[in-house]
Amino acid sequence: MVKISIIMPVYNKELYLRNTIEAILKQHYENFELIIVNDGSTDSSKNICDEYARKDSRVRVYHIENGGVSNARNIGIGYATGEYIQFIDGDDCINEGVFNEYISILNKEEYDIIFSPYNKVDHEGNVLKTIDLNYPGFKNKEEILDEFVKNQVDTGYYGWISNKLIRLDIIKKQNLKFDEKITLAEDLDFFLDVYKYSDKYYFSHKISFDYLQEAQNSSFLLYDNLDYYIQLLINLKMKDFIIQSGYYKGINKNILDYRIADYIFYVVFYTKLDKSNIKGKVEKLYENNDIMNSIEVKLRLSFKTMVIRFIRKNRYNLVYYCLYIRKIIRDIVRFIVPGEE
DSSP states (O other): OOOEEEEESSSOOOOTTTHHHHHHHHHSSOEEHHHHHHHHETTTTHHHHHHHHHHTEEEEEEEEEEOOOOHHHHHHHHHHOOSSSEOOOEEEOOOOOHHHHHHHHHOOOOOOOOOOOOEEEEETTTEEEOOOOOEEEEEEEHHHHHTTHHHHHOOTTTOOSHHHHHHHHHHHTTTTOOOOOSSHHHHHHHHHHHHHHHHEEEEOOOOOOOEEEEOOTTTTGGGGOOHHHHHHHHHHHHHHHHHHHTTOOOHHHHHHHHHHHHHHHHHHHSSSHHHHHHHHHHHHHTTTTTHHHSSOOSSSSSSSHHHHHHHHOOHHHHHHHHHHHHHHHHHHHHHHHHTTO
């Protein structure tokens, strides 16, 4: 029988944790292990985890000092003993019969990854949106690459953590790990490596889990602190994956080029408007050859592309003055026309 390893990092999820664990333990398919990594929680999450470990031998709990979700998932991977692995967060809720669906698929044929649709829900359990690519059953990697970037940007499907059952030996043989320096989109960064070493996919139509939109302490609440440089690197990594796969063309190329240009601009735009700070940001961008090589020479003239051109020439003074003059103009407009953005 196929054994499933479920990896659940937990940090201060006392409001949701019981529902999440109960939904897993109520699955009709019973050959699984639930590996909970308590990432230094300061609420009652630790006690809740220990309570379920005492009740059910399939639940194993590891308490660690707070090191972030990526570190917790990496530790969980190290303890996994199943043939397949399922990641789930402490505020997600897996739906009834999901493991049975996975096993019925795998009993017919083995796959590297089983993908599934999922719901975004509010705190009352109301479905806000269902994310589903509507692909029919089996597809090899080449069949999903034409629209890979569009589907990822539009839905986040390929980067969501909980809508995939993955063959564990792909991860362990390649020693794949979550990057502990990344605090947002670390799952997409990880899965880009998984996709590099996998080929045979199955797209289930069974809605696998409910994702609680804007759960307490969700990473989305930290968006204001987003590290745009790291997000730029993740998009460059996606570009490299698409290039290596031979699909850097058409809509893939258009979207990637646009997003990479945006993130280059965001690195200097969404930061403290200080000359030395802007200098540091521009030099950091300029010293990265992958970033500089990604800038299209023929950029249509706009404020954003003018700033990018100055970055490409390492003219940090001009970048600073562009941003400074823009700020002055906006301040004047707001003074003259109150409420105007």
